[in-house]
Amino acid sequence: MLLAVDAGNTNVVFAVHDGSEWRGRWRIATRPDRTSDEYAVWLLALLQFSGLKPTDVDRCAIGTVVPAALYNLRRLCREWFACEPLVARAAVDWGFEIRVDRPQEVGADRLLNSLAAHHHYGGPLVVIDFGTATTFDVVDTDGAYLGGVIAPGVNLSLEALHQAAARLPRIGIGRPQAVVGRDTVAAMQSGIYWGYVGMIEGIIGRIRGEQEAALKVIATGGLAPLFAEGTAVIDRIDPDITLEGLRLLAERNSAPNLTRTG
Missing domain, CATH: 3.30.420.40 (ATPase, nucleotide binding domain)
Incomplete structure (x- = not known):
């Protein structure tokens, strides 16, 4: 299963996809100093409530517009799910051109929205x-x-x-x-x-x-x-x-x- 982490300026959204559907979505207020252990205590309880286990997750992907939050989100994936997360950034394979002057400055959320919108619509x-x-x-x-x-x-x-x-x-x-x-x-x-x-x-x-x-x-x-x-x-x-x-x-x-x- 995939653990997707969308870290915005206001909330961090965690969601699990089993290959055919989203099994759960949970959000917590964005706080860059929140540790990986704090995330884990909260998230693992919600996974258990939904009938899921940490070992069910074999992929992690993170998209964030808050660079300071990335370190602890990475640690969460490594320490609690034994996964190195894929981080959404301009250098990964998006499957489309980023036709702007400075691709590295485009927020991950904007590229993710564009990828999904074009795929579906x-x-x-x-x-x-x-x-x-x-x-x-x-x-x-x-x-x-x-x-x-x-x-x-x-x-x-x-x-x-x-x-x-x-x-x-x-x-x-x-x-x-x-x-x-x-x-x-x-x-x-x-x-x-x-x-x-x-x-x-x-x-x-x-x-x-x-x-x-x-x-x-x-x-x-x-x-x-x-x-x-x-x-x-x-x-x-x-x-x-x-x-x-x-x-x-x-x-x-x-x-x-x-x-x-x-």
Whole structure:
């Protein structure tokens, strides 16, 4: 079985795939100083609860945008699963060209999303990922990664608004009943929600204008369903697209040799 680890800025997602389906998905808050033993205590209990054992895992793959978290995630794979993890980075075999000026600077999550989206939906397409940042990644007909757009994430914008304006409260995100808010909270919710919908539609429109192609739009991330309600430009929601990218990358690349850590 494959243990896939998707380490983002906010959460680390662990998932196990048995070759035909995902057997479990679990998430924990990202904390770069969390040790491999801390991960293990938490993860092994969840595996046991799902009827799985550490010995069931024979491959590990890690995708992370938090370099400081990689060391302990590697140790977790080596010490508790006896596997050297495949780490998603520009140098591995992706099966497509990375047509940008500095491929090594592209976040692993963006390449993983592009790999899985093209595999499942073909191209050309755009993947919108509603994470800590909201990213738009463009994939060509042949699967090549062409670049994209990075914007502040929704929750990041909400927190910045609260921190920078003394009288504005901290609020949750939701689709407002009306565009014109009748109180402060409703006005803030409208600005964030419809502001992001406008950004999504505007950026997709400009990407389509530059690419001159009928691009499919795939959305992922926890807030994807909420924003898909407010716009017709999103064609499909796929919550597992990053994990699927890790699975496909592991299929394309042989397992690294195990390195023992002291």
